[in-house]
Amino acid sequence: MTDTAMYPPQPSPDADTLGFWQATAEGRLAMCRCQLCGLWHMPPLERCRECAGPTAFEPVLGTGSLYSFIIQHHPAISGYTENLPYAVGLIELDEQQGLRLPARIVGIETSAIVCDMRMQVVFEQLPGGDYVVPVFTPAIP
Ligand SMILES: [Zn+2]
Secondary structure, X not given: OOOHHHOOOOOOOOOOOHHHHHHHHOOOOEEEEEOOOOOEEOOOOOEOOOOOOEEEEEEOOXXXXXXXXXXXXXXXXXXXXXXXXXXXXXXXXXXXXXXXEEEEEOOOOHHHOOOOOXXXXXXXXXXXXOOEEEXXXXXXX
């Protein structure tokens, strides 16, 4: 096993995703939003799919509801072998119906995870590089 096999895959920011990663580096969650009509986009787009207006990354609250999730039991991705089993969810953010962000779910036993539970973002340093990634944990009522 090489050193790189011990770490999770690293993000590769491009023009469409750089704003997302710049925000997470500062412990903020930001999503792509149309600057004309206000529609949020995930995945990020250079132009709005509704009005073709320009987009930019804007901060979001980092709260939402768990739309769907899987429990990962097999070491499919390097760097997470010691965390098995773990959950990956689609969190529907409060800003807009259908605005869903995939993320790991932490701070709860996988057997206790249910759809529609309220979630909030927290940030983790991604091992093996300089990136900070958003993960979600059950929201404190
Ligand atoms: Zn628009």
